[in-house]
Amino acid sequence: MIARATAWIMLGIAVAWPAAATRAASSIPAADFAGFAFDQRLGARLPLDAVLQDTSGAPVALGSLFGRVPLVLDFEYDRCTTLCGTVLDQVTAALAALPLAAGRDYRLAAIDIDASATGQDAAAFARAHGVDQPGMAVLTGDAAALARVAQAAGFPYRRDPATGQFAHPAGLVVATPDGRISRYLPGLSWRPLDLRLALVEAADGGIGTPADRILLLCYCYDPLTGQYDVAIGRLLQIVGAATLVTLAATVWLAARRVAR
Secondary structure, eight states, rough: OOHHHHHHHTTTTTOOOOOOOSOOOOSSSSSGGGSEEEEEETTOOOTTOOOOEOOSOEEEEEEGGOSSSSSEEEETTTTOOSHHHHHHHHHHHHHHTSSBBBBBEEEEEEEEETTTHHHHHHHHHHHHHOOSSSEEEBBBOOOOHHHHHHHTEEEEEEEOTTSSOEEEEEEEEOTHHHHBEEEEEEOOOOOOHHHHHHHHHHHTOOOOOOOOOOEEEESSTTTTTTTTOSSSHHHHHHHHHHHHHHHHHHHHHHHHHHHH
């Protein structure tokens, strides 16, 4: 119940960031924004023959990331000015808090949806967010390969030609060792325990149930005004406050159980 309440706090928040003193209008109509939620394709198989590139530019078949352990898949944009880095930081922090080891118990792949991104860009992004270690990778690719993987994962995205930014949902996809989609963790309201349970379920080949439809948009646009006029810091303050409330409530409930 507490987690659901936190999730509802996140519902419907559109993220914006004042990248410059001047405001930049978006060319994406506000009516299109509902279409940027995850299309949850539980049980669908990812295109294992799709070929991406690692930070050195070497080809990496998506299927090479599978076989023994589940995969945490994070679609991102390394020049994103809103939530991409925040989501990846949350993922790496959650994984670090779990009694699991990258490569042994899971793998993490962050796929840059910008076809113009280079291996050098990916390497810098990996270093900045703690994904430069065994069992983790930031991958790039050409437009066709990226679109194929994203479509299979139910991850919609679109570049706004007026701003150069991408509109897309924030959240994670967890896949089984044989490459099937097991669970979605949308938004920022999930907990490390949620990720651990998703990995345990995926490791056994389990397919979860659809997540609550939360649209936390990773995009620098306020659809009500058509402009950049809400700071990303404001959203992160809301997220932090919601997290503190959730933790406080959890501790209080646990203390009551102990007292009883």
